[in-house]
Amino acid sequence: MKRIFVLFLLLVSGAAFAQSGKIALKKGQHFVVESKTDGNVTQEMMGQSMEMTIGTTTKMNADVKESKDNNYTITQTITNIKSSFSGMGQEKTFDSDKKEDLEGEAGAVYKDKLNTPKDIVVTSEGKSIANISDTLKKGGDANPMAAMMDMMGGGQDNAAATLFLVIPAGKKAGDTWQDSTSNDGVKLKRTYTLNSIANKEASVTINGVLDISKTMQVQGMDMNMVMTSKILSKTLVDVVSNIQKENKSTTDVTGTIDVMGQSVPIKSTVTTLTTVKVL
Numbered sequence: 001m002k003r004i005f006v007l008f009l010l011l012v013s014g015a016a017f018a019q020s021g022k023i024a025l026k027k028g029q030h031f032v033v034e035s036k037t038d039g040n041v042t043q044e045m046m047g048q049s050m051e052m053t054i055g056t057t058t059k060m061n062a063d064v065k066e067s068k069d070n071n072y073t074i075t076q077t078i079t080n081i082k083s084s085f086s087g088m089g090q091e092k093t094f095d096s097d098k099k100e101d102l103e104g105e106a107g108a109v110y111k112d113k114l115n116t117p118k119d120i121v122v123t124s125e126g127k128s129i130a131n132i133s134d135t136l137k138k139g140g141d142a143n144p145m146a147a148m149m150d151m152m153g154g155g156q157d158n159a160a161a162t163l164f165l166v167i168p169a170g171k172k173a174g175d176t177w178q179d180s181t182s183n184d185g186v187k188l189k190r191t192y193t194l195n196s197i198a199n200k201e202a203s204v205t206i207n208g209v210l211d212i213s214k215t216m217q218v219q220g221m222d223m224n225m226v227m228t229s230k231i232l233s234k235t236l237v238d239v240v241s242n243i244q245k246e247n248k249s250t251t252d253v254t255g256t257i258d259v260m261g262q263s264v265p266i267k268s269t270v271t272t273l274t275t276v277k278v279l
Contacts, residue, residue, distance in 0.1 A: 023072070023164050027064050029278070030061065033062060033275070033276050035058050036057045037055065037270060038055045042266070056083045056084075062075070073121055075119050076119075076120060083106070122159075162274050164242055164243060165242060185213045188208060188211075189209050191206070193207075200240055202237045206249075211227075223257055223258070245276055249271070249274075250270070251271075253268040254266070
């Protein structure tokens, strides 16, 4: 009898925390998303190799504004941006908390992103109207390497991409699944592996390939980018809400940039750490 009772408890416990395959949010919920990205870029030009390092830190608030018809309206607001660039004989830094930086060259670009609420609609499956191409279309970054870095990683300023990772219902440790998107010269394919579930938390590994063939304007110049990014991410997910608590990723990039009649080979490694806090 005791054995049957223990088995019953295990079954009830498993059912209570089984994945629903949907995100679970409440109107009025508030999240703080912090992302830190570091990268090094090597490019070949006129027989010479040049190396650059780039760093970006962003802080974003995300508020659940409305819940209706299995959709959520989320207001995302970037509240802080810090960036650094070293290469090509230049050293540049930017801190949105500094008035003098906001009034400088980079500030003219970042002002449009800072403290400007943007509503996105996310389905209960975690799909958003906003997508990777929405971020890439912005272009025009005062720092061309920062703009390229956005393209490499697909952008970090989309709340849906950073907040959620929906684990399909019924998946267990060892199971895999895939998804893919394709839009406006950007193709992304990902394979997910559910490593473990314990204490309402799931460990998931994501192997992704991001292919980009796109032209964007940077500092008045047309840049045609053909790049392939191989992305390895390890993330911790709340299995009840399907909110990503932490995501660590490494992206290896190879490709070329055609600009001013020259084709420039590019190699890069980018690391990103994103954390989500529920307040």
